Amino acid sequence: xxxxxxxxxxxxxxxxxxxxxxxxxxxxxxxxxxxxxxxxxxxxxxxxxxxxxxxxxxxxxxxxxxxxxxxxxxxxxxxxxxxxxxxxxxxxxxxxxxxxxxxxxxxxxxxxxxxxxxxxxxxxxxxxxxxxxxxxxxxxxxxxxxxxxxxxxxxxxxxxxxxxxxxxxxxxxxxxxxxxxxxxxxxxxxxxxxxxxxxxxxxxxxxxxxxxxxxx
Ligand code: ADP
Numbered sequence: 001x002x003x004x005x006x007x008x009x010x011x012x013x014x015x016x017x018x019x020x021x022x023x024x025x026x027x028x029x030x031x032x033x034x035x036x037x038x039x040x041x042x043x044x045x046x047x048x049x050x051x052x053x054x055x056x057x058x059x060x061x062x063x064x065x066x067x068x069x070x071x072x073x074x075x076x077x078x079x080x081x082x083x084x085x086x087x088x089x090x091x092x093x094x095x096x097x098x099x100x101x102x103x104x105x106x107x108x109x110x111x112x113x114x115x116x117x118x119x120x121x122x123x124x125x126x127x128x129x130x131x132x133x134x135x136x137x138x139x140x141x142x143x144x145x146x147x148x149x150x151x152x153x154x155x156x157x158x159x160x161x162x163x164x165x166x167x168x169x170x171x172x173x174x175x176x177x178x179x180x181x182x183x184x185x186x187x188x189x190x191x192x193x194x195x196x197x198x199x200x201x202x203x204x205x206x207x208x209x210x211x212x213x214x215x216x
């Protein structure tokens with residue numbers, strides 16, 4: 001890290017932004033095999049949150065790899081660096097008071113743990129999209145499994161590279177057999193139960209709901 005760098009402490013803090021927004025900021029980290037439903041679910045959850053007045057942003061493979069990580073490939077080091085950058089970026093979004101939703105295979109426990117360790121306890125919510133590989137392969141949304149089986153893609157997660165199932169994910173969704181909306185509401189229910197967002201009946205900008213979100 002470069003020397004002579006001093007973190008500027010802003011008067012507008014995360015807490016003030018959260019209070020203004022009426023919800024906490026955090027990362028919803030969707031992980032699972034290709035085709036498991038991470039992106040579909042992340043966008044559905046975002047829609048619901050947006051309708052409830054929350055500030056959100058979805059990071060997924062395409063929007064990140066076109067810019068922020070356009071210099072990175074799919075080697076082990078590059079995958080690790082890709083996840084690290086997404087983690088750091090998500091952390092800044094938390095500071096900005098935004099709910100960051102990320103949809104990356106992120107197959108390695110170590111990399112997911114790295115992101116978890118970047119932020120405060122409770123700010124990293126791991127959502128395991130639990131879809132059996134047979135179902136992912138049947139969906140084959142982008143035709144990638146077929147190409148991987150044909151040997152055209154090397155180190156393809158689930159085929160020729162491992163996927164390490166989360167051991168302590170905050171939320172496990174059955175994206176293999178349940179409807180998208182059922183899974184999305186499971187995530188939303190978790191957020192309400194853990195006081196990350198207000199329950200739908202409460203006004204999103206009422207000061208009492210914000211106070212309760214911050215533990216009074
Ligand atoms: P990923 O981002 O994990 O690679 P995608 O979201 O691109 O997966 O694709 C998943 C596919 O599975 C989509 O065609 C989606 O409509 C379908 N699908 C079926 N059930 C679900 C569910 N419960 N959650 C998310 N996607 C689902």
